[in-house]
Amino acid sequence: MSKGKLWVESILLQTPLRVGLGGLFIFAAYNKLNGIQSFAYAIKGFQVVDADRYGHLIIMAAHMMPWAEMIAGVLLILGLWTRAAAAAVWLMLAGFIAALIHVIMDDLISADCSCFGDMNLICDATVGWCQVVRNLVLLIPASYLVWRQGGFLALDRVYRDKSMDDAPEWTVDNGGEQG
């Protein structure tokens, strides 16, 4: 692929997807951090683990998850450690999907998604297939960024000389040809 096409891909795909996905995760994290108690209750409501025995894990997850989203979101927007950040987002989305399906499949559980704290994006707050589809859609850009990374406008590009370990060969200045 020529360098020109890579620039076009970077401007039209990688950068908007990075910023969009990163911004969404920062937004989600911010809302959760503003209501940690509600988020803890939401996690408990999913009934993935026994709240009586593993309540401390739920509380720990309620504090950790928003910060993981925040860090991944910031890294994605900056284009720093893009593949790792996108992989973190991918894993979180996969985990959310599994938890959502667990709730949907169990008729006795009625839980709130709390995906964006107390705000709703596209779907209602109550867990349903809408949230599963939404997260599946978000997996697409996350997968793309894991595959193609941040592009020319990412900080990874700036620091490529120091962190070329897992970068694809075409990001090396090799005359614009992908290796």
Place this chain on the structure above:
Amino acid sequence: MRMKTPQRLLAIVGGAFLLGTGHSLVSGNVTLKEAATKSGVEGVKGDPNRGIPADNIPEDSPEEVDTPDEQPSAVIEDDQPESSPPTQPTAAFTGNGVDLDAPVPEGTLTLRESHILWEEGAYFIDARHDYEYEAGHIQYSAWLPAQLFDTDSEAAFAVMDSIPKDGTIVLYCVGGECDASKNTAAMLEQFGYTDLRIMGAGYEDWVNAGFPTATGADEGVSP
């Protein structure tokens, strides 16, 4: 030093762990504890102005009742407001054929017990989402989901100000295994409320039974 993607991934997780731990140390008051709730209707301080005497509710009756049209304050009040539900004939509260004694989770109130408490003037709290409350709620119930303490503590305190600490409070959500009412009960318990009861039946059951409801957004939150 060169880091590969798995190492960077671990670094992100580690960073989240450190920040989350720090956050928990700073905030430190997150709990999953549920309130110790009572069941049954004994010992309730009744409100004689609220509808018919509880013990007049019949076990079975074929007659039905229309839900009152009034849209009263969202806050339960001891004083009988002008838009209070009309006192119904005893035979009217039949549950519209709904089983008022349908099994509910242990320690929670049946529909019949809940309605008795409603008639006796207990404070009802709706712990569902705002749009669900606006679409319809038990008449005289206040909207107080647990997350309101995070998002709009002023509104939450306004609701609490209208309820005495020793008042009988019945909390409800959609029924079944919904945790919303338990979560609100846990918050209220932290604020010193002692007589908290969970309605095991959900709002839809209340509606299907033909018991009084109201619609509208959060009207009359102030005491």
